[in-house]
Amino acid sequence: MTNDTPDWIRLHKALTIEAEHGFTDLIGKQYRFSEFLSLTFGKFPTALPSIERRCWQELAVKFANYPNLGLEDRQHLVAEARRYLYQLQKEQGEQCGLGVSPSGATAVEQGSKGAEEQRRSYLSKIQPNSKSPIVAEVSRRLAPKIDQKLSDLPEIGIRKADKLAVLRLYTVRDLLFYYPRDHIDYARQVNIRELQAGETVTTVATVKRCNCFTSPKNKKLSILELILKDNTGQIKVSRFWAGTRFTSRAWQESLKRRYPVGSIVAACGLVKGSKYGLTLDNPELEVLANPGDTIESLTIGRVVPIYALTEGVMASMVRQAVIAALPAATHLKDPLPNGLRQKYGLMELKDAIANIHFPDDSATLQVARRRLVFDEFFYLQLGLLQRQQQARAIQTSAILAPKGQLIEKFYKLLPFQLTGAQQRVLNDILNDLQKSVPMNRLVQGDVGSGKTVVAVIAILAAIQSGYQAALMAPTEVLAEQHYRKLVSWFNLLHLPVELLTGSTKTAKRREIHSQLETGELPLLVGTHALIQDTVNFQQLGLVVIDEQHRFGVKQRALLQQKGEQPHVLTMTATPIPRTLALTIHGDMNVSQIDELPPGRQKIQTTLLTGQQRTHAYDLIRREIAQGRQVYVVLPLVEESEKLDLRSAVEEHQKLQESIFPDFQVGLLHGRMSSADKDEAITKFRDNQTQILVSTTVVEVGVDVPNATVMLIENAERFGLSQLHQLRGRVGRGAAQSYCLLMSSSRSPDAQQRLKVLEQSQDGFFISEMDMRFRGPGEVLGTRQSGVPDFTLASLVEDEEVLLLARQAAEKVIEIDATLERWYLMKEELKYRYERLMGGAILT
Structure with missing residues (x-):
């Protein structure tokens, strides 16, 4: 570059490349970005008027300090330099013989973009009418590969990749599926007069007054105060910077120059009240060349993604990384067939991924979220139903007789008739026990509904068929309660029953172990003690687990392994909402005793x-x-x-x-x-x-x-x-x-x-309300219960989507339970089980 004519192309190109690479102060062949800009602006063109020379040299000073700036300040400085060069070039254009396009690019730059326009631009393809600068930014980039390491992306690099790894983000795919935990909608642009407390908005106004000073109460806090005005009113907004490096007068003056009186500023934030009236709480700010200009910020004027973060990982870093990864979504192949997507009104996967991160508006965000929530539910249900299908293929369980002398005698002992609900559930159980396919049934019933009586009849069906049974309860108090009740009945039937808990004496424990192995003991009641290695049944035909959600998945499985594919009956007096039951018990048959015995009064x-x-x-x-x-x-x-x-x-x-x-x-x-x-x-x-x-x-x-x-x-x-x-x-x-x-x-x-x-008094209604207030994990009272950690889906808010996903999964399993005809779906199911569920939800 000569001292007469600036090299507009090199300057524009340097600023553009720095922005594309995440404002990392790139290292070139000879200089760092900041050094090149500082040197370039340090030698002002002689043709410039004196007033422009001052601005030119100020940029040289600012870029010399560029390595010390945070990401947000670097973005502001690069944007300021690009706007300044565009205005200056526009004024000098005719003298220099360089035509300027409406977008601010030179004719040479316009020509150099021909190759880039031939690239497969992901976001410009799926959002051809979008005016979002994020879309434009991403569309200029070559799409990375899905499995590419984040450290290999030039916009991220090794240093940032190490920080993102703390969030377990290692590959481009990890970033694409790192869904925001929330969104803030700054897309609605309003006049100052329309501001209402509690809303998140963007407003574009003129700077009427600007001041930057050190707080009189805290010498390490700098405050920027702006009076913004439009044709409907004015507001006072403030931003804060903590740290001694921000309290120097030089830094404060440079900040004031960023927002000169008369400049157009886009500001977004939460509207809240103050002693000066309504204001925006610590707003994001961007200076615009003209009122109608496109806003370049990743936050101002758009729906902003909010990601889960950790110490050392800033929100802006994650957003910039996601933008770098987004073009890779073009490589995503949708595992859901087109017919299924159309039937349930689902957005294509690559569109949903783009719009869950950077949607154009709230409506588009909801459509994208619905698709991704459907996926979380669909693959869960698909796995549960596939497991159920595999269990039904097993034909090695004992066939237990639903009728016999023991059950007949027990009926005569009961001083009451079974309720209609008890009889209905009992029929379900006895029908299951007559099959060689292992029963896997959950009985739900409110407190006092009579679940134990139903379980005893199932136990007697096993005993009269020549098999043993086990009843496991989560606490000694409950196990002893069951034992006492069973002893009172079994003594009259001349059947032995024993109790095994952590408190059982060693001699008694040995006696129980011996009687189990010889088959003398037909029924054992106990706690976790039942799953110890020393407990061996001769022929276990039925396992009954009470309050089963209080046991871990492995604990329940260990008891089942004490026999050759025994039938399993689980019970709970904690009514489970329908959505929760589908989620954790989707591979089980569920029966409900929804009727209390006669004579019970409301409490x-x-x-x-x-x-x-x-x-x-x-x-x-x-x-x-x-x-x-x-x-x-x-x-x-x-x-x-x-x-x-x-x-x-x-x-x-x-x-x-x-x-x-x-x-x-x-x-x-x-x-x-x-x-x-x-x-x-x-x-x-x-x-x-x-x-x-x-x-x-x-x-x-x-x-x-x-x-x-x-x-x-x-x-x-x-x-x-x-x-x-x-x-x-x-x-x-x-x-x-x-x-x-x-x-x-x-x-x-x-x-x-x-x-x-x-x-x-309705337990099921109460459990639904409890889940709404506290969430599913708290309702069940333990993380062992197997509720998967959904990223987006909510069992409270997304019941309709869950039921549709269950319906779709049932249809898929009905057509092909092996998923051989849908290879991509099969692979996605495997991937999600390994990552999201790990098999732990399977009961």
Whole structure:
């Protein structure tokens, strides 16, 4: 370049390449980008007027400091230089003999783009009418390969790739499928007068005043204040920079020069109130040459993707990396056949990937999200149904007789008739047991609906057919409850039954092991102790698992491996919403006992505050005076310094000594020894203690029909499903029962949740509401339950898409369960099981 005529082409090209490579201060053959620009602007053309020479030299100083700038400031500086060169070139164009195109490119540049326009531009192909500068930016790039390492992409490089690896992003595919966790819609452009608090918007206005200064309250904080004005009004906006390097007057003056009075600025952010009226909260800003100019920012004026980040990985870095990877989506082959996509109204995969990251508007985002949510559900259901199909192909299970003397005798022992729902579910089970295909059935039933009786009949079907059965429960309390009930029935049938838990004595344990191996013991009840290596059945035909979601997948599988493809019956008193049942039990048959035995009264449920505690105590005294008993449940065993909650130990002492000294108050919690637990439960069952203070250990397994009051302290600390379970400990007899939810929380959300329990006795409705409030993992109470971690899909919001995905998966399996005719679908299923589910969801 001479001192008379600037080399416009080299300058434009340098700025363009730097932008395309993510503002990384690229190293050229001789200089770094910043060095080249600093040297170039350091020698101003003699033909320039003096006022332009000053601006020219200021750019030289700014680019000398370019290596010290953050990504956002580098973007601003490059954009500023490009706009300045365009305006200057426009003014000098005729003298220099260089025509300038409307886009700001020289005639030489226009010609050099011919080859690039022949490239297969992904986004320009799928969004031909899009005016998005992101589309234009991506469309200029050669598409990387799907499996290409991120470090190989020039826009990312080794240093950035190492940081992205912390997010487990290693390849281009990883980036494409790294969906945003949320989006902020800045696409709506409004006038200042139309701003409303709580909205996210973009506004374009003129700078009326600009000031940059150090905060008087914090000497390490710089503040930029702009007064922006359009023809409808004006607002004051502020941006903040923390750090001593931003407090120098030179830096602050350079920032002020970026937003001169009279310049056009696009600003986006969350509208919020301030003492000066409405403002934009720490907005993104971009200077425009003209009011109608295209906004180049990755955030301003568009729907902005919000990614999950970690320390050292900035949002701008992930967005720039995604833009670098997006052209590779052209290589994605859609595993879903065109006919299936059309039937369910699904966007093509490559379009959905582009629009989940950088959609033109919210409507397009929703269409893209729907497709990707469908995929998450579809491959899950496909895997579950394929597994179910494979299980049905196994023909080695025992065929158990649905009729026989044992079952007939048991029917005669029962002092009641089975309800219609119990009989319907029992028929489902007995039909399964007559097949050589292993049964895999889940029985759902509310507390007190009679699931155990149904399970006992299934167990008797196995025993009278010459096989053994096992019943596994998650806690010793529940296992002992089942054991006691079974002993009372099995003694009358002259059948032995034993209990095996962690507390079983060594001699008794050896005796049980021996009787199992010889076949003398037809039924064993227990906890996790059943899956120990030393437990061996002679011929296990049926496995019954109670509250099965409390066991891990491997634990359930270990018990099944104790026999030769035994039938499996699982039970739960925690009603599971339909979407959740489809997700974690999609390979099982599900039956519901949706009818309570006759004579059961609704439990009167009341929400009380701390000030109403005397009402609760009065009710307790009245009930005990009539010979009834009471539960008092607390969330903690001992007082916590961090949580201001009533502890079970302290509450027990207080109730016994101060509140109810005339009654016997017992204590039960999980830290007690098995012997102490047994003693506490036995005393309560025998009415030796009238009040039992307990933690949630009584949630399942304690059955005392004489108990009529359940007082739950700090009820807001429990989930609705758990509260419903606790409530089910009363109302098991003929007397009117009461559940008192004690809560001092003033949170509207907590009050709204607890009122659901106050107004409904329907366990399935309560579980649906619980899932809406807390999410599926919390409803089941354990991450062992196998709920997959969906990236986009929500079991609460996307039920309609889940049902469609299930329907589509059923149709595919019906046509070809092996998926041989859909090779891409088969490969995608394998990939997703390895990455998303890992087989852990399979029951």
